Amino acid sequence: MIGVSTYLESGARWGVWELEAALLPVGYPRLVQRAGGLAAMLPPDDPRHAAAAVARLDGLVIAGGPDVEPVRYGAEREPRTGPPAPERDAWELALIEAALMAGLPLLGICRGMQLLNVALGGTLLQHIDGHAEVVGVFGGHEVKPVPGSLYAGVVPEETFVPTYHHQAVDRLGEGLVPSAYAADGTVEAVELPSADWVLGVQWHPEMGEDVRVMGALVEAASGG
Numbered sequence: 001m002i003g004v005s006t007y008l009e010s011g012a013r014w015g016v017w018e019l020e021a022a023l024l025p026v027g028y029p030r031l032v033q034r035a036g037g038l039a040a041m042l043p044p045d046d047p048r049h050a051a052a053a054v055a056r057l058d059g060l061v062i063a064g065g066p067d068v069e070p071v072r073y074g075a076e077r078e079p080r081t082g083p084p085a086p087e088r089d090a091w092e093l094a095l096i097e098a099a100l101m102a103g104l105p106l107l108g109i110c111r112g113m114q115l116l117n118v119a120l121g122g123t124l125l126q127h128i129d130g131h132a133e134v135v136g137v138f139g140g141h142e143v144k145p146v147p148g149s150l151y152a153g154v155v156p157e158e159t160f161v162p163t164y165h166h167q168a169v170d171r172l173g174e175g176l177v178p179s180a181y182a183a184d185g186t187v188e189a190v191e192l193p194s195a196d197w198v199l200g201v202q203w204h205p206e207m208g209e210d211v212r213v214m215g216a217l218v219e220a221a222s223g224g
Helices: 027-034 047-055 086-102 111-119 150-154 212-221
Strands: 002-005 007-014 017-023 039-042 059-062 106-109 139-145 159-163 177-182 187-191 198-201
Touching (some): 027 212, 106 111, 106 212, 111 198, 150 177, 150 187, 150 198
Parallel strands (some): 002 039, 002 059, 106 198
Antiparallel strands (some): 139 159, 139 177, 177 187, 187 198
16 A cells, blocks of 8 residues: 655636645556555645554655745745645655654655655755756656666666656755766755665656656565
8 A cells, every 4th residue: 555645736627626626646646556556645634643644554655746845944935936835745744754763665756855855854956947848748858876776776777757847956864865866967866775665756757657666665565
């Protein structure tokens, strides 16, 4: 059972309805399913319930989404930083903390990787160019694994990945190490060697065909 955090949107439309909704692009649960796992959505909740939620899971995915609020890493908001999502920040930071304490396999995707870095005391660059060329359209570029890393053990070769982000890791959080880079030097994956299985990727594997990263999470979650 792989829990996946969700968006919380004030107005989403489907059928005849336009209502507040907890939602998730279908690529996330489909990727979990293709990798052999069962997907469970984790909408924002009271952070005090995070440990109880994690206790019912075998693995956790922190999904992509809006920019992390800069106050979370001690920075002033810059003009190109997006609007805050305080409910998601609080809930997902609590989920990450609970997962790390419980030794639960954890995968952060895009925002999820950035939030993992922030949870461990790291900081973010609030804007970089070249990784989100067209608003609302996924792009792509090559990422190169760091030899000997957890990520390199899953994907040993340089690969072309789907990407859409305008922020990136700046100072690494405590214990985190880079495990992949883009050609421009942007950190594209991080991992926590002191944990059994903790990985963050800056790209969006749910938008591609390669299931190896999610497959490795599911394998770790199943005790493999």
